[in-house]
Each structure stands twice: as C-alpha cells, then as structure tokens.
Amino acid sequence: xxxxxxxxxxxxxxxxxxxxxxxxxxxxxxxxxxxxxxxxxxxxxxxxxxxxxxxxxxxxxxxxxxxxxxxxxxxxxxxxxxxxxxxxxxxxxxxxxxxxxxxxxxxxxxxxxxxxxxxxxxxxxxxxxxxxxxxxxxxxxxxxxxxxxxxxxxxxxxxxxxxxxxxxxxxxxxxxxxxxxxxxxxxxxxxxxxxxxxxxxxxxxxxxxxxxxxxxxxxxxxxxxxxxxxxxxxxxxxxxxxxxxxxxxxxxxxxxxxxxxxxxxxxxxxxxxxxxxxxxxxxxxxxxxxxxxxxxxxxxxxxxxxxxxxxxxxxxxxxxxxxxxxxxxx
Amino acid sequence: xxxxxxxxxxxxxxxxxxxxxxxxxxxxxxxxxxxxxxxxxxxxxxxxxxxxxxxxxxxxxxxxxxxxxxxxxxxxxxxxxxxxxxxxxxxxxxxxxxxxxxxxxxxxxxxxxxxxxxxxxxxxxxxxxxxxxxxxxxxxxxxxxxxxxxxxxxxxxxxxxxxxxxxxxxxxxxxxxxxxxxxxxxxxxxxxxxxxxxxxxxxxxxxxxxxxxxxxxxxxxxxxxxxxxxxxxxxxxxxxxxxxxxxxxxxxxxxxxxxxxxxxxxxxxxxxxxxxxxxxxxxxxxxxxxxxxxxxxxxxxxxxxxxxxxxxxxxxxxxxxxx
Numbered sequence: 001x002x003x004x005x006x007x008x009x010x011x012x013x014x015x016x017x018x019x020x021x022x023x024x025x026x027x028x029x030x031x032x033x034x035x036x037x038x039x040x041x042x043x044x045x046x047x048x049x050x051x052x053x054x055x056x057x058x059x060x061x062x063x064x065x066x067x068x069x070x071x072x073x074x075x076x077x078x079x080x081x082x083x084x085x086x087x088x089x090x091x092x093x094x095x096x097x098x099x100x101x102x103x104x105x106x107x108x109x110x111x112x113x114x115x116x117x118x119x120x121x122x123x124x125x126x127x128x129x130x131x132x133x134x135x136x137x138x139x140x141x142x143x144x145x146x147x148x149x150x151x152x153x154x155x156x157x158x159x160x161x162x163x164x165x166x167x168x169x170x171x172x173x174x175x176x177x178x179x180x181x182x183x184x185x186x187x188x189x190x191x192x193x194x195x196x197x198x199x200x201x202x203x204x205x206x207x208x209x210x211x212x213x214x215x216x217x218x219x220x221x222x223x224x225x226x227x228x229x230x231x232x233x234x235x236x237x238x239x240x241x242x243x244x245x246x247x248x249x250x251x252x253x254x255x256x257x258x259x260x261x262x263x264x265x266x267x268x269x270x271x272x273x274x275x276x277x278x279x280x281x282x283x284x285x286x287x288x289x290x291x292x293x294x295x296x297x298x299x300x301x302x303x304x305x306x307x308x309x310x311x312x313x314x315x316x317x318x319x320x321x322x323x324x325x326x327x328x329x330x
Numbered sequence: 331x332x333x334x335x336x337x338x339x340x341x342x343x344x345x346x347x348x349x350x351x352x353x354x355x356x357x358x359x360x361x362x363x364x365x366x367x368x369x370x371x372x373x374x375x376x377x378x379x380x381x382x383x384x385x386x387x388x389x390x391x392x393x394x395x396x397x398x399x400x401x402x403x404x405x406x407x408x409x410x411x412x413x414x415x416x417x418x419x420x421x422x423x424x425x426x427x428x429x430x431x432x433x434x435x436x437x438x439x440x441x442x443x444x445x446x447x448x449x450x451x452x453x454x455x456x457x458x459x460x461x462x463x464x465x466x467x468x469x470x471x472x473x474x475x476x477x478x479x480x481x482x483x484x485x486x487x488x489x490x491x492x493x494x495x496x497x498x499x500x501x502x503x504x505x506x507x508x509x510x511x512x513x514x515x516x517x518x519x520x521x522x523x524x525x526x527x528x529x530x531x532x533x534x535x536x537x538x539x540x541x542x543x544x545x546x547x548x549x550x551x552x553x554x555x556x557x558x559x560x561x562x563x564x565x566x567x568x569x570x571x572x573x574x575x576x577x578x579x580x581x582x583x584x585x586x587x588x589x590x591x592x593x594x595x596x597x598x599x600x601x602x603x604x605x606x607x608x609x610x611x612x613x614x615x616x617x618x619x620x621x622x623x624x625x626x627x628x629x630x631x632x633x634x635x636x637x638x639x640x641x642x643x644x645x646x647x648x649x650x651x652x653x
Binding site: 044144158188190191193194196216217218219222224242245246255257259261262264265266267272274275276277279280 | 517518520522544546552571587590591607
C-alpha cells in the first residue's frame with residue numbers, strides 16, 4: 001500500500017515586495033512529502049528553500065505574498081484556512097525548528113517553563129501534569145540530567161542542547177510534519193552528528209514527516225529519503241536520495257557534487273576541483289529560459305529561449321528540469 | 331634541515347576574564363595552551379577543531395595579533411620576541427591574514443582601491459611609484475577586474491569580497507598567509523572557486539599557508555600536514571595523508587567519524603560522540619578530552635598527556651595516555 005501524502009505543494013509562487021520592485025523568491029515549486037519520510041530541500045542562499053518552508057508554515061514576513069499555487073496538508077488546502085485555523089495547525093499538527101536556537105529561545109525564562117508553554121497554548125496538558133510531561137519530553141530528546149536542566153536558562157546551555165530543547169518544543173504535541181530549516185548549520189560537526197542521529201531516532205519512534213532544509217549535500221546524504229534541489233526559486237531536480245546523489249541528472253546537481261573534494265582526493269596529487277563558474281543570479285534579474293544557463297557547461301540556444309519543465313527520468317520519482325538531462329554516475 | 335619558515339614552540343595565549351563594574355580580572359582563560367606547530371616553506375598546515383578549540387586564537391597569535399603569554403614564535407628560526415623594530419616590521423609584512431567573514435572584514439565606507447592601499451600606507455609605501463600598477467596587478471591576481479577597484483564592498487558578491495580580502499593579504503608580497511575559515515561564509519558553488527584560487531596562488535607565488543577550518547574534507551584536500559586542536563591544545567599532528575588514513579587520538583577518530591559522508595548508505599551508522607565540549611573556564615583536569623572519551627581510564631584525569639611521536643620518522647604525534 002503506498003504511503004499517504006502528508007504535504008503537497010503545487011505550483012507555489014511566493015513573491016516579496018522590495019524597494020527595488022517585486023521579486024519571485026519561489027517560482028512554481030511543486031513537491032510532496034509522505035508520512036514518516038524525510039524530504040530534504042537543498043540549495044544555496046537565495047534559491048527559495050527557506051521561503052518555501054515558511055510558506056508552508058504560514059510564517060512569511062509581511063512583505064511576502066503567496067501569489068498562486070496550493071499547499072495541501074493532510075488533504076486540506078491550508079491557504080484557504082482562516083488565520084485562527086492556521087494558528088491551530090502550527091505547533092500542533094506541524095511545527096518548525098530553525099538554524100539559530102540561540103535566538104529562538106526566550107533568554108529570561110527557564111527551559112522547563114518555555115517547553116511547558118507549548119502544552120499551555122494548545123491546552124494539551126492538565127494542571128499539575130505539565131512538569132512531568134516536560135521532563136519526559138526533555139528525556140526523549142536525550143537531554144542528560146533533565147531535572148536540573150528544567151530550571152536552567154538558555155544561557156546555561158550549549159548550542160547542541162538548545163537545539164534539543166527546540167526539537168522538544170517542536171515535537172511536544174506530536175506533529176505529523178516537522179520543518180527543520182538548517183537545524184545543524186550553526187553546530188559543530190560532532191554535535192551535528194548527534195542531532196541528525198536524534199532526528200532519525202525520533203522519526204522512527206513518532207512517524208513524523210520531516211522537511212529538512214539544508215545547503216549541505218553531505219547532510220542530505222545522511223538524513224534524506226528523498227531530495228528536492230532548488231536553484232533560482234525553482235526545482236531543478238528531485239528524487240530518491242540515491243538517485244539524485246549517485247546518478248545526478250541536472251548539470252547544477254552534478255556541479256555541486258563535483259565541486260567538493262572526495263575522500264582521498266588531494267591537491268598534493270594534483271587534483272583540481274571542478275568549480276561552478278560565475279555566481280548565483282540576482283532574483284531581480286530577468287532571465288528567459290533556464291535560470292542556470294549562464295553557469296552551465298552544456299547550455300545551448302534552446303536553454304536561453306525556453307524554460308525547461310521538470311520531466312521524469314528512468315527511475316520512478318526521479319525528475320530533472322533540463323533540456324539535456326542525463327543521469328550520470330557522480 | 332633548514333629551520334621551519336614559521337614555528338610556534340609551546341605557545342600559550344591567555345585572556346583575562348573580567349567581572350563587575352570595576353571590570354576586575356577574576357580569572358585567566360588559557361585559549362591556547364602549550365601549542366607547538368611548524369610550517370615549512372611552500373607547504374600548507376591545516377588547523378582543525380571545533381568552536382572554542384583555540385584555532386582562531388592560534389592563527390591570530392601567528393600573525394602577531396595576540397601576544398603570546400608563554401612560549402616562542404620563530405620565523406626562519408629567529409625568535410620574534412627578540413626582534414628589533416625594523417625586523418618586526420619586516421615580519422608583519424611576511425605573515426598576513428585572511429579573515430572568515432568577507433562582509434565584516436572590509437570597511438563599508440571605503441572603495442576597494444582605498445581598502446587595498448591600506449597595507450601600503452601602514453608600511454609607508456603609499457607614495458611609491460607604481461602603486462597604481464601594483465593595485466591593478468593585485469586585482470587581476472585574484473581574478474577581479476580593474477573596474478572593481480572603484481566599487482564599494484556592498485556592490486560585490488561574497489566571493490568577490492573574499493577575493494578582495496585575499497588581495498589585501500597579498501599586497502605586500504608575504505611569504506605566509508594565515509587563512510581563518512576563508513570559505514565558510516561563502517555559498518557552496520563559490521567555495522570551490524576560491525579554493526582553486528588559493529591553490530593557484532600558492533603554486534604561483536610560492537606561498538605557505540596556515541589553513542584554519544572546521545571543514546575536514548577541504549583540509550584533507552589542501553593540507554600537507556594537519557594539527558587537530560581540542561580545548562586549546564594540539565591533540566594530534568601528522569602529515570595529512572597519515573592523519574586521514576589512520577587517526578590515532580580518540581578525539582580525531584570521533585571527529586572524522588562525525589563528518590557527514592556525501593555518499594548515501596542504506597544503513598546509516600553515525601557514531602555520535604557523547605556530550606558537549608566543556609567550557610575553557612571549567613576545563614577538565616588531566617586530559618581535556620577524558621570527559622567525552624569512549625576509552626577513558628582513571629589515569630586520564632590525573633595528568634595532561636604530552637604530544638609524543640607515534641611514527642618512526644616522528645612526524646605523526648598524538649597526546650594520549652592510552653596509545
């Protein structure tokens with residue numbers, strides 16, 4: 001039996017009003033997340049990955065507007081909900097963690113009280129049982145010495161511990177969907193390994209669907225079931241993590257993978273990295289055709305004339321938006 | 331064997347910890363402790379470790395931005411502390427630094443031309459003939475165009491700004507460049523461009539680098555030798571190939587095992603190191619790593635292990651009681 005679709009984004013266009021005009025940060029993105037799976041949205045700064053995540057959560061800044069498209073969560077069109085209904089979903093059926101746990105916690109309130117607030121807001125814990133529920137939650141995210149940590153303040157916690165507290169708050173009401181926006185980017189590599197491990201374990205226990213936003217393809221390889229690669233506000237490639245990372249079909253995905261040294265490759269042996277030339281285009285730039293054309297080694301006249309649509313490849317679920325897509329061993 | 335180009339010998343750097351309205355010194359924090367590293371001409375020394383391990387402080391001490399509390403810094407075998415003013419001026423030209431954040435390290439109120447002139451002004455060379463042609467040479471060296479000289483920092487991309495930071499470090503033709511996380515603020519597709527530039531410049535100008543980074547894949551790619559730091563100390567140092575092929579110190583092993591692998595696997599077995607790095611103000615007694623070490627024994631808390639040679643040539647060294 002195929003797993004049920006938890007989240008479905010269809011043709012999402014999100015734009016920002018700026019002093020220099022309107023820009024489309026997300027330009028026609030479609031993707032789906034099934035129950036219990038982890039989908040990574042990967043890309044560089046400005047590719048629209050975070051704006052896609054914030055659009056789903058309904059946490060866009062005032063200057064942003066969803067112009068068109070649909071976001072369905074458990075079959076319900078969330079864009080048609082009232083602000084009040086939307087708030088009822090957030091923190092309950094869907095929740096989010098961010099890159100900077102330092103700025104997301106209240107510095108003058110104890111850890112325990114902040115976590116307890118999540119139950120209070122949604123009325124999901126009775127009087128007197130909140131403390132026990134909070135402690136159970138802190139233990140669940142493997143915070144050692146939870147009794148003592150309950151009364152401590154964010155200042156007294158390391159970055160990794162703060163991110164665990166954020167995860168505890170996000171999971172407090174057993175959401176069906178967790179959106180994690182670069183949750184390990186600010187952490188050291190040994191702590192990143194702990195947090196990735198924890199997210200995988202919790203997902204197994206709770207069956208949560210996870211959307212994991214990251215710029216790091218190695219983190220994608222560690223955590224993703226499926227990957228969506230974005231460039232210039234559009235999806236350029238998507239598919240199973242093995243297909244996208246081992247048989248990348250879009251020149252951008254291939255370029256990103258080739259730009260990183262692999263284990264054992266060294267300058268001492270004369271290995272030179274294949275850098276992607278140029279830089280990410282400004283979102284204000286009007287580009288006809290494929291947005292990657294100026295940096296693409298394979299660009300042809302057709303790439304300047306016609307924007308490529310996401311088209312299916314040989315393996316189920318694997319698709320790329322390139323006129324010359326070709327699955328190539330990475 | 332000739333003296334190393336740059337050598338730190340049991341170098342320590344302390345910072346005062348101040349508290350209260352009188353900002354009285356209540357403690358001293360040893361950010362770098364007894365560190366011995368050396369850089370040979372034409373080589374790249376990678377310095378790795380997690381935040382708070384002292385790698386940035388070490389880098390700043392190597393270029394003279396922090397005075398060592400103890401220990402000796404030598405250039406061409408000569409002790410920097412005994413140099414006269416002229417020799418010290420020469421030294422500051424010879425050893426330059428590139429900083430992590432290309433957004434914060436360039437003065438936003440100065441055009442690129444003025445930013446690149448500063449090193450010449452500091453060393454009384456601004457009036458020299460040929461300055462303009464030297465500036466043009468510098469921008470072309472780092473892959474920028476002559477018109478970039480008249481731009482403001484905010485008009486440049488992150489990658490272009492880091493190129494300006496590199497040009498500024500190269501202005502006075504140094505022999506050593508200390509690069510403190512020069513890629514980590516850049517986008518993925520830009521990192522390899524700047525990395526390739528650093529490789530080209532090193533070969534073309536015969537430079538030596540101290541490359542400070544938390545990115546182990548790039549350190550493995552770039553370095554000839556590597557020093558691994560934990561809580562202010564070097565816990566392992568070795569030629570890069572030996573360190574990555576056969577790390578000896580339990581911390582180095584855990585660090586390498588934590589690096590995410592870009593090849594996806596069905597069975598993901600990230601061996602996570604337990605716990606967090608302790609605060610330097612409450613550094614554990616004995617081996618600083620013993621509180622997290624999977625192999626710790628009671629004696630690890632008794633005394634600080636010294637770096638000891640672990641290979642026949644003595645180049646692979648580790649500081650662990652248990653090896």
